Amino acid sequence: MTYCVGLQLERGLVFLSDTRTNAGVDNISTYPKMHTWEVPGERSLVLMTAGNLATTQAVVSLLDERNLAPDDRDPSLLTVPSMFQAARLIGNTLASVIKERTNAKGGTFSASMILGGQVAGSPPRLYLIYPEGNFIEAGDDTPFLQVGETKYGRPILVRAYQRDMTFEAAVKLLTVSFDSTMKANLSVGMPLDLSIYELDSLDHRPQIRIESDNEYYQSISSGWSSAIQSAFQSLPDYDLD
Amino acid sequence: MTYCVGLQLERGLVFLSDTRTNAGVDNISTYPKMHTWEVPGERSLVLMTAGNLATTQAVVSLLDERNLAPDDRDPSLLTVPSMFQAARLIGNTLASVIKERTNAKGGTFSASMILGGQVAGSPPRLYLIYPEGNFIEAGDDTPFLQVGETKYGRPILVRAYQRDMTFEAAVKLLTVSFDSTMKANLSVGMPLDLSIYELDSLDHRPQIRIESDNEYYQSISSGWSSAIQSAFQSLPDYDLD
Numbered sequence: 049m050t051y052c053v054g055l056q057l058e059r060g061l062v063f064l065s066d067t068r069t070n071a072g073v074d075n076i077s078t079y080p081k082m083h084t085w086e087v088p089g090e091r092s093l094v095l096m097t098a099g100n101l102a103t104t105q106a107v108v109s110l111l112d113e114r115n116l117a118p119d120d121r122d123p124s125l126l127t128v129p130s131m132f133q134a135a136r137l138i139g140n141t142l143a144s145v146i147k148e149r150t151n152a153k154g155g156t157f158s159a160s161m162i163l164g165g166q167v168a169g170s171p172p173r174l175y176l177i178y179p180e181g182n183f184i185e186a187g188d189d190t191p192f193l194q195v196g197e198t199k200y201g202r203p204i205l206v207r208a209y210q211r212d213m214t215f216e217a218a219v220k221l222l223t224v225s226f227d228s229t230m231k232a233n234l235s236v237g238m239p240l241d242l243s244i245y246e247l248d249s250l251d252h253r254p255q256i257r258i259e260s261d262n263e264y265y266q267s268i269s270s271g272w273s274s275a276i277q278s279a280f281q282s283l284p285d286y287d288l289d
Numbered sequence: 290m291t292y293c294v295g296l297q298l299e300r301g302l303v304f305l306s307d308t309r310t311n312a313g314v315d316n317i318s319t320y321p322k323m324h325t326w327e328v329p330g331e332r333s334l335v336l337m338t339a340g341n342l343a344t345t346q347a348v349v350s351l352l353d354e355r356n357l358a359p360d361d362r363d364p365s366l367l368t369v370p371s372m373f374q375a376a377r378l379i380g381n382t383l384a385s386v387i388k389e390r391t392n393a394k395g396g397t398f399s400a401s402m403i404l405g406g407q408v409a410g411s412p413p414r415l416y417l418i419y420p421e422g423n424f425i426e427a428g429d430d431t432p433f434l435q436v437g438e439t440k441y442g443r444p445i446l447v448r449a450y451q452r453d454m455t456f457e458a459a460v461k462l463l464t465v466s467f468d469s470t471m472k473a474n475l476s477v478g479m480p481l482d483l484s485i486y487e488l489d490s491l492d493h494r495p496q497i498r499i500e501s502d503n504e505y506y507q508s509i510s511s512g513w514s515s516a517i518q519s520a521f522q523s524l525p526d527y528d529l530d
Contacts (some may be wrong), residue, residue: 199440199441199473200440200441200443200444202441202473203441203444203469203472203473204517204521206472206473207514207517207518207521208517208518208521214526215527215529216526216527216528216529217526217527219526219527219529220521220524220525220526220527221521223527224521224524228444231444231447232440232443232444232447244529264525264527264528267524267525268524268525271523271524271525272520272524273448275520275521275523275524276445276448276449276517276520277448277449278520279513279516279517279519279520280445280448280449280461280462280465280516282512282516283461283465283508283509283512283513283516284461284505284508284509284512285455285457285458285460285461286456286457286458286460286461286464286505287457287505288456288457288460288485
């Protein structure tokens, strides 16, 4: 499994992904699931992937190859006119890679992806791309998108997300969400990859890798356990009489 | 879906189940998923069911029918000598009901169950029974068992459970766990059924139904949102510089 979250904020976008891949519990590896493309001052794109690793690597390689052949008539992520067209391109690539490998019984080579970023002239966009190649966009009512092992980490997102939160608070929120997930599910694991895109910067900040011995991560992981226990203590017990 | 949790405490057992069943989102109903049997002073059993409703109802009806034929040579829940034998009886009944209805492609009539209680002469036991009829027992390291939509409500159980907690605190813990689940998943719904078994009482307390307008439930639901937001605020933000 995998866990990736993209948050849409007033001030931009925040992405966090884990790096664990597994084919059985005795065959685990570390692979980045976050990929970025940019033309500084013109566009910045972040893609996070969940699902079959051969599929997601093939999709990213195909997208990269297109970027290297700018004279080709096929569109590339570096030239498509909008985030919507970028999502279409990735969706079509994903669907065709899956189709190529999936026999009639289907399903095992599936993957889904989160795409976020901005192309000059339009606001930032955040999409969830399905294995069938279609996609949905985050909006005011659903301002964050998750792929992979989404359930354990969802309650805190639902409760603590604020559209106007700072990037610093957003990273805290995602750290708590990931920590809850990793405490419950072995298929999601450290290190984490963090990417922050500031509104209208058209240039993403350097990607940050958060290792398991990261001081901030450790402080949140233990601090959240204590904080949640205090929160729990603060509520009234049930009255059985 | 469904959500049921059984907690093993020093002072006894606590069970909470939801009551929503659905066959598609436009076909939802309320059915109790908690069933109790007792011989006061000698045994007390609580069974919670998740999965295909026709299957779980058939299992409970078969168990009830056996209880009504005490002279039969077949074992019944009211006569088996131990909780282990009760779990075997239920497991075998469950597996045979599923087998009877499942064609070669299998799976759609599946169900799983949580059984807890005490038979005079042995300590209380808590089991999770699988559709195949086999089962696992809760223990010191895994003192609670969940069936159904288990993921959303698990992080709080992992963090706030204490073996020596009071029944009142345990009900609070389960209320928070169920509230987190119901906020995220429409297939788990109010009202809830609560059952408490006190160690060595051999007689369970009257089952309690918690409706959605229940004052305690409401106070926990809104109180937990605030408490978790305060807990979140209390942690340090990430430092981006």
